[in-house]
Amino acid sequence: MGLRQAMTVLTQQWEDIVSRLPDDERAELTGLARELAAQSDPETAAEIAEEIADLLRSHLPVDHPFRQALREGGDRWASTAQTDFWPQLSETLWARLIDLQPTPEQIAAQIIERLLAAPALDAEQVRAQGIDPADSDLIRLNRADGTPQWPAFQFSDAGAHLDVIREVNRILDAADDPFGVADWWLGENGWLGGVPARLLGDIEAEELIAAARADVAEV
Numbered sequence: 001m002g003l004r005q006a007m008t009v010l011t012q013q014w015e016d017i018v019s020r021l022p023d024d025e026r027a028e029l030t031g032l033a034r035e036l037a038a039q040s041d042p043e044t045a046a047e048i049a050e051e052i053a054d055l056l057r058s059h060l061p062v063d064h065p066f067r068q069a070l071r072e073g074g075d076r077w078a079s080t081a082q083t084d085f086w087p088q089l090s091e092t093l094w095a096r097l098i099d100l101q102p103t104p105e106q107i108a109a110q111i112i113e114r115l116l117a118a119p120a121l122d123a124e125q126v127r128a129q130g131i132d133p134a135d136s137d138l139i140r141l142n143r144a145d146g147t148p149q150w151p152a153f154q155f156s157d158a159g160a161h162l163d164v165i166r167e168v169n170r171i172l173d174a175a176d177d178p179f180g181v182a183d184w185w186l187g188e189n190g191w192l193g194g195v196p197a198r199l200l201g202d203i204e205a206e207e208l209i210a211a212a213r214a215d216v217a218e219v
Helices: 003-012 014-019 023-038 042-057 065-072 080-100 104-117 123-128 152-159 162-172 178-186 205-218
Strands: 148-151
Touching: 003 014, 003 042, 003 065, 014 023, 014 104, 023 042, 042 065, 104 178, 123 148, 148 152, 148 178, 152 162, 162 178, 162 205
Parallel strands: none
Antiparallel strands: none
């Protein structure tokens, strides 16, 4: 397990990683990172790094650099020959926590930016699918200039999944919180074990609906 490389990625991509976490897990990561940065003993630091790795595995996509580093790294963090890297990494991580930890507003802006960058259709393209862009059961995201766009996953497989997408969007109240619901579809989901939008057609519609209802029940 490449803990050493993964923690380096954590310091390099802190903002991106934090933006992908729910509030509780974000707070947990920050707490663990502070413990890690303040730890002077490499062996104890390795145990904390293991906790961070376990936390992030369930929230980062498999192709994220952090998870790639965990898979590809072959170093043993606490081996005597390799503990010399720790003071520098600790100092770097601490600097990231103090100087670069994003505010809640910055985190929200990063999430919105990521969601707007995902594949999307404009109103004309939605109409070309034979669908009314005004359908309130579809996720519509507005850019800063007011230009609307509709996440493309909603129309995948020639619209074959529209019924379950509409149902989930109603449960999660996409009309009131379009970015929150888009993040539900496009982010990792621990209940489903993957990204809901990528699971369309691979799992039963009832599983998606149950996952959405479970999220609403937790609020």
